[in-house]
Amino acid sequence: MNDKPLNFLEEIISEDISNDKHAGRILTRFPPEPNGYLHIGHAKSICLNFGLAQTFNGKTNLRFDDTNPITEKTEYVESIKADIRWLGFVWEAEYYASDYFEQLHDFAVKLITKGLAYVDDLSAEEIARLKGTPTEAGLPSPFRNRPIAENLELFAAMRNGIYADGEKTLRAKIDMASPNMHLRDPIMYRIKHAHHHRTGNKWCIYPMYDFAHGQSDAIEKITHSICTLEFEVHRPLYNWFIEQLEIFPSRQIEFARGNINYTITSKRKLLQLVTEGHVAGWDDPRMPTISGMRRRGYTPASIRDFCDRIGIARRENMIDVGLLEFCVREDLNKNAQRRMVVVNPIKLIIDNYPDDTTEMLTAENNTEDPNAGSRLMPFSKNLWIEADDFTENPPKKYFRLAPGLSVRLKSAYIITCTGCDKDENGNVIAVHANYHPNSKSGQDTSGISVKGVMHFVSAAQALPCTINLYERLFQVENPASEAADFLSYLNPDSLKVITNAFAEPVLADAQPLQTFQFLRLGYFCADTLSKPNQLIFNRTVTLKDTWAKEVKKSN
RNA sequence: UGUCCGAUGGUGUAAUGGUAACACUCCAGAUUUUGAUUCUGUCAUUCAAGGUUCGAGUCCUUGUCGGACAACCA
Numbered sequence: 001m002n003d004k005p006l007n008f009l010e011e012i013i014s015e016d017i018s019n020d021k022h023a024g025r026i027l028t029r030f031p032p033e034p035n036g037y038l039h040i041g042h043a044k045s046i047c048l049n050f051g052l053a054q055t056f057n058g059k060t061n062l063r064f065d066d067t068n069p070i071t072e073k074t075e076y077v078e079s080i081k082a083d084i085r086w087l088g089f090v091w092e093a094e095y096y097a098s099d100y101f102e103q104l105h106d107f108a109v110k111l112i113t114k115g116l117a118y119v120d121d122l123s124a125e126e127i128a129r130l131k132g133t134p135t136e137a138g139l140p141s142p143f144r145n146r147p148i149a150e151n152l153e154l155f156a157a158m159r160n161g162i163y164a165d166g167e168k169t170l171r172a173k174i175d176m177a178s179p180n181m182h183l184r185d186p187i188m189y190r191i192k193h194a195h196h197h198r199t200g201n202k203w204c205i206y207p208m209y210d211f212a213h214g215q216s217d218a219i220e221k222i223t224h225s226i227c228t229l230e231f232e233v234h235r236p237l238y239n240w241f242i243e244q245l246e247i248f249p250s251r252q253i254e255f256a257r258g259n260i261n262y263t264i265t266s267k268r269k270l271l272q273l274v275t276e277g278h279v280a281g282w283d284d285p286r287m288p289t290i291s292g293m294r295r296r297g298y299t300p301a302s303i304r305d306f307c308d309r310i311g312i313a314r315r316e317n318m319i320d321v322g323l324l325e326f327c328v329r330e331d332l333n334k335n336a337q338r339r340m341v342v343v344n345p346i347k348l349i350i351d352n353y354p355d356d357t358t359e360m361l362t363a364e365n366n367t368e369d370p371n372a373g374s375r376l377m378p379f380s381k382n383l384w385i386e387a388d389d390f391t392e393n394p395p396k397k398y399f400r401l402a403p404g405l406s407v408r409l410k411s412a413y414i415i416t417c418t419g420c421d422k423d424e425n426g427n428v429i430a431v432h433a434n435y436h437p438n439s440k441s442g443q444d445t446s447g448i449s450v451k452g453v454m455h456f457v458s459a460a461q462a463l464p465c466t467i468n469l470y471e472r473l474f475q476v477e478n479p480a481s482e483a484a485d486f487l488s489y490l491n492p493d494s495l496k497v498i499t500n501a502f503a504e505p506v507l508a509d510a511q512p513l514q515t516f517q518f519l520r521l522g523y524f525c526a527d528t529l530s531k532p533n534q535l536i537f538n539r540t541v542t543l544k545d546t547w548a549k550e551v552k553k554s555n
Numbered sequence: 556u557g558u559c560c561g562a563u564g565g566u567g568u569a570a571u572g573g574u575a576a577c578a579c580u581c582c583a584g585a586u587u588u589u590g591a592u593u594c595u596g597u598c599a600u601u602c603a604a605g606g607u608u609c610g611a612g613u614c615c616u617u618g619u620c621g622g623a624c625a626a627c628c629a
Contacts, residue, residue, distance in 0.1 A: 005569055033629050068628060124627055133625050135557045169627055179558040181625050190627035209629045233559060233624050256561085256622095267629090309578065311568040313561095316622055320566050323579050333592060368592065399590065408588050441588065453588050520589050547590040 007312040009048070009253060013056055013224060016251075022223045026058025029222050030084070030091070031213065033065045034076035034197070037282040037289045038083045040303070040324075041265040044258045047307035049226055050089040059092035061220055066098045067212045069196035077197070079282070083290040088300045093220075097212045098198045100219055104207045105159070107215055107245050108170055108188055112151045116244055117188060118144055119154035120171050127169070130176070131184055137177035138184045144173060158191055161204045165191050170205075174240060182237045186210055214238035217250035225250040228257045229314065258310050259318045261477040263288045269486060278490060279473075283528075285538050286473045286494050296470065297515050297525030297540030299335075302328040318478065325541045332515055332523040332540070337365040337372055340410070340455040341518040341537070343467050343501045346387040347430040348401075348456065350415060353381040358460070361441065363411040366517075377504045378458040379412050384502045385456045386520075390420065390431045395554070399452030399547075401431060407452035410519060414439035414448050455519040462502035465535035468527070469496040501537075508532045515540070 006014065017024050028049040032042065053060040062084065066072045084091065097104075111117035120127065120143045132138030146154075158168055170189035178184055188211040193204045214237075217225045232254045242249050257265075264270065265288055273279045273287070282289050285296035293303065306327040310319050340363075359379045366372035385401070394402040401407055406416040415433040423429050439446035473494050479486040510516070510526040518524050522543050527536035 005571095007568090011571085031629095035629080065629065071628075127627080128625075131625055133557090136625090137557095138625090166627060181558090184625085187627055192627080206627090208627075213629085229560070230623055231629090236559095254560085258567090261566090309567075313568070315561050317567065320580070323567070326579060329591090338589080364588095367587095367589085397590090410588060412588095414588095444588090450588085452590080455589075517589085517591085520591070522591095543589075543591050545590070550590080 008314070009052060009224075009226065009255065009312055010055065012253060013052060016223070017056060025223060026053055026056045027061065027092075027221060027223050028053050028058065028226060029061040029063050029217065029220065031063045031065045031216075031227075032080050033068070033071075034073060034080060035068070035071040036076060036267040036271055037079050037287075037291055039265045039267075039270065039290065040260060040263075040288045040293065040306075041257055042083075043087060043290060043303050044307045044310065045226075045228075046084060046087060046089060047304055048255070048312060050091075051308075052224070052226070058223070060089070061093045061095055061222070062091035063095040063216060063220070064097065065209060065213060065216070066096050066196070066198065067207050067209055069192060069194040069206060072197050074197050079291060083294075086294060086300055087290065087303060095216070095220060096198055097207075097216050098196060100212070100216055101199060101203055101207070103219060104212055104215060105205075107241075107247075108155065108207075108211070109152065111172065111188075111244060112148060112155060112170075114244065115148055115173070117170055117172050118146050118151050119158065120144075120169050120185075121167070122169075124166060127187070131181065132176070134179075134181060140176050141171070141185070144185070155189075158189065158205050159203075161193070163191055165193055167191060172211075172237075172240075174237075180233060180236055182210070182234050183240070186237060210234060210237055211241070214241055214250065214252075215245070215247065217252075218242060218245075218247040221248050222250040225252040227252060227254055229254045254314070255312050256314050256317060258307075259316075259478070260288065260321050260324065261318055262321050262472040262474050262479075264474070264480055264486060266480060269480070272487075276487075278487065285468065285470055288473075294513065295525075295528055296538055297332075297513075297523055298328050299331050299515065302331040305331065321472065328541055329523065329544075332517060334368050335366075336515045336517045336523055338363070338367070338519055339504055339507055339516045340377065340457055341465070341467070341501060341503045341507070341521065341524075342384040342386055342455070342457050342462075343469075343498050343518075343521065344387045345384040345457075345500065345502055346390065346428065347459070348383040348385045348390075348415075349430055349432050350381050350383070350435045351418065351432055352434040355381055357381070358458070361411050375506050377411070377506070378461045379409075380458045380460055382459040383409075383456045384459055384462055385431065385454060387428075389454050390417070390428065392420065392428070395551070397550070399450075400454065401433070401452075405452075406448065406450050407454050408439070408441075408450050409456050410453050411441045412456070413437070413441070414444075414446060414450055455521075457502045457504050459502075461505045463505060463508055463535060465501050465503045465507070465537060467498040467501045467524070468536065468538045469498060470494060470539055471496075503535060503537075507535060510535060510537075517543075 283291035360376040390401040413435040421430040479489040515525045523540040524537040530536040
C-alpha cells in the first residue's frame with residue numbers, strides 16, 4: 001500500500017478486514033450490461049473494482065448483467081472483454097446473470113411459496129397508475145392476494161409460454177405505501193418472447209435487474225458490491241430479497257459517477273450518436289468510449305492515471321476534460337517517439353544549398369528518454385514547413401520565419417529567411433532562406449543563437465498522409481443538462497481531415513495504434529486503418545501552446 | 556408536498572475534534588535545438604445561522620441550495 005489517504009471505500013473495506021468479516025476475503029465485481037460499448041465512466045468503475053481487489057489481496061469477477069434480451073448482443077460482450085483487458089485488468093471468473101436464470105426462477109418460486117410474491121394481470125399502464133407518486137402512496141393491485149397455489153400455477157404457465165408479452169408479471173408483495181417507490185411491489189419477472197444472446201429461446205420470462213443483480217452478487221458471494229449513486233434507493237429492496245431468500249449478504253456501497261465536461265456518457269445517447277451516424281461508430285476517436293479513446297491514442301496507463309486522480313466520493317461532480325488531456329500528455333511525453341510531420345505545408349527553398357544533395361541527419365527519438373535512440377531523416381534544398389511558421393509582418397516576440405529572421409530547423413541547420421514568392425493574388429506560395437553550413441545540429445560552430453526552432457520535412461522523400469484533427473465533440477460543458485436536444489450542441493468542427501500533410505520517411509513503418517509526438521503539433525497515433533502506402537494519423541491531443549495563447553490574448 | 560443522498564479554491568480530491576492541504580487549471584518568471592518538457596513562484600477554499608467544546612470543515616439542530624427515486628431499462 002502507498003501513503004495516499006484511503007478513500008471512503010477503502011476505509012470501509014479495511015475496517016471489514018480488521019473486523020474479520022468474511023475472514024478477510026475480498027471479492028468485487030464489474031457488472032456491465034452488454035448493450036453498448038464501455039466508456040470512460042465505466043473505466044472509473046473498472047479501476048475502482050479491480051483496484052480495490054488488488055489493494056486488499058482480493059479478486060474481481062466480470063459478470064454480464066444480461067437480463068434484457070432485447071438490447072443485448074454478443075458483439076458488446078466481446079468489446080467489453082477486450083476493453084477491460086486492454087485497460088490492463090484480469091478478472092477472476094467470467095459470469096453471466098443468464099447463468100443464474102434457473103436459480104433466479106427458483107428464488108422467485110420460493111418467494112411465491114412464502115406468500116411474498118404474486119402474479120399480476122395488470123397492464124404496464126395500470127401498474128404505473130396504481131404505483132402512486134413519490135409523494136402519494138400507491139394502491140394495491142386487485143390480484144395482490146391471489147392464493148399461493150394459484151400464483152405458483154400462473155408463474156409456471158408464464159414460464160411455459162402460455163401468455164403473450166406483457167400479459168402478466170410476477171411482483172414482490174412488499175408495501176404499496178412505502179415512501180421508497182422501489183418497495184411498492186416491484187416487478188420481478190416479465191414476459192418477453194425474445195431470443196437471448198446466450199440462452200437462445202429457452203426462456204420467455206426474464207428477471208428484472210432488481211431481481212437479478214443482488215442475487216447474482218449473493219450467488220457469487222461478492223463481499224463488496226460497488227455501484228453508482230442512483231442505485232442507493234434500490235438498496236433496501238436488495239436487502240429485502242437477501243433477507244427473505246436467506247442468501248449471502250453482499251454489501252452494496254454507492255459512489256458518485258464521474259462526469260466529464262464537453263461530452264456525454266449516457267449509453268442511450270452514445271448509441272444514438274452511432275446509429276444516427278453523427279459519429280463513425282462506437283470507436284470513433286471523438287467518442288468517450290474506451291474503444292474510441294484507444295483509437296484516438298489514449299493509453300491504458302493514462303486512463304488509469306486519470307481514474308486515480310479524479311478520486312472517489314459521493315458528491316456530484318463535473319471533471320474538467322483538461323485533466324484527462326493532462327494525463328495522456330504526461331504519459332506520452334515520456335513514452336511516445338518524436339517525429340516530424342507538416343500538416344499545413346508551404347514550400348521552403350534553401351537557396352544556398354546544393355540542388356543535388358541529400359544529407360541524412362540524426363534526430364533524437366525522444367529527448368525525455370535517453371534509451372529511445374535516434375533515427376535518420378533526410379535534409380535537402382526543398383523542404384516543407386508549416387505555413388503558420390512564416391509571416392511577412394512578424395508581431396513582437398515572434399520566433400519564427402519572416403524576412404531577415406533566423407531560426408533553427410530542428411536537428412538540422414540554422415537558416416535565415418530571405419523572402420518569399422507569391423502568386424498573382426498575393427498569396428505566399430514559397431519561402432526562401434539561406435542556411436549556415438557551420439551550424440549543423442550537434443556540430444554547431446556558427447556562434448549564432450536563435451530563439452525559434454521549427455520542424456520540417458524534406459520534400460523529395462516526404463510521405464503524403466492523412467491527418468484527422470479532433471476537437472471536443474460538444475460545444476457546451478454539459479450537453480445533457482441543456483434545454484435543447486443534446487444533438488444540437490454537437491461541435492461541427494469536431495473533426496477536420498487534412499489530406500495533404502507530409503510525414504518524414506520513417507513513419508512509413510507506423511503500426512496501427514502506435515503513438516507519436518509530432519514535433520510542435522501534438523500527440524498522434526496511427527489509425528487502425530492506416531497502411532504504409534496510405535498513412536492515417538489521429539490527433540490525440542495538441543501540445544500545450546503558450547504562443548497561441550499569447551496571440552489570442554493580444555487579439 | 557414524501558423518502559434518501561450530498562455541499563471544502565475555477566475543477567477534482569484530502570484533512571478521521573487540534574496550523575485547511577495535494578493535483579489540475581489560471582497567472583508570472585527561469586531553463587530549453589519542440590513557444591513542448593522541466594523548474595520556481597503568485598492568486599484562490601470550508602453553503603448559512605445557531606448550538607456542543609478549551610478548540611468545529613469535521614459533532615448536533617434548523618434552514619438554503621443541488622441530486623436521486625413514480626421503465627414490464629440497467
